[in-house]
Amino acid sequence: MNYTESFDQFASSLSTTDVALYAGVAIVLWVFFKDQLSPVQQLLQPLLNKVTGLFGKKTNPAVVKQEVDDVFFQLVVSWKQTRDLAEKSGCAEAVKVADQMFPFLSPNVCKEGKV
Numbered sequence: 693m694n695y696t697e698s699f700d701q702f703a704s705s706l707s708t709t710d711v712a713l714y715a716g717v718a719i720v721l722w723v724f725f726k727d728q729l730s731p732v733q734q735l736l737q738p739l740l741n742k743v744t745g746l747f748g749k750k751t752n753p754a755v756v757k758q759e760v761d762d763v764f765f766q767l768v769v770s771w772k773q774t775r776d777l778a779e780k781s782g783c784a785e786a787v788k789v790a791d792q793m794f795p796f797l798s799p800n801v802c803k804e805g806k807v
Contacts, residue, residue, distance in 0.1 A: 767797055
């Protein structure tokens with residue numbers, strides 16, 4: 693290794709072994725310091741979001757369907773929690789009202805009401 697060579701001379705003699713060595717060192721450093729990179733990630737995330745927003749966001753129909761299914765699941769879980777709390781508190785009328793509401797929690801019924 694010649695310490696007096698210029699960067700151009702060094703870069704021209706760069707071999708695949710050197711690149712693999714530098715990549716290995718980079719991976720080791722990343723593994724050791726990945727927990728401390730959170731501030732850097734928080735700094736770069738808004739910039740990355742802006743760049744991806746410029747190119748337009750293409751929605752995948754499968755992702756949209758999954759989001760609708762997730763909302764429906766959350767709605768049913770919320771209904772069940774409300775009904776269970778009504779039972780624990782001894783409110784028989786509230787349990788009856790919750791049971792009457794359940795048939796309307798179908799995704800097909802909810803879509804009929806939308807314009």
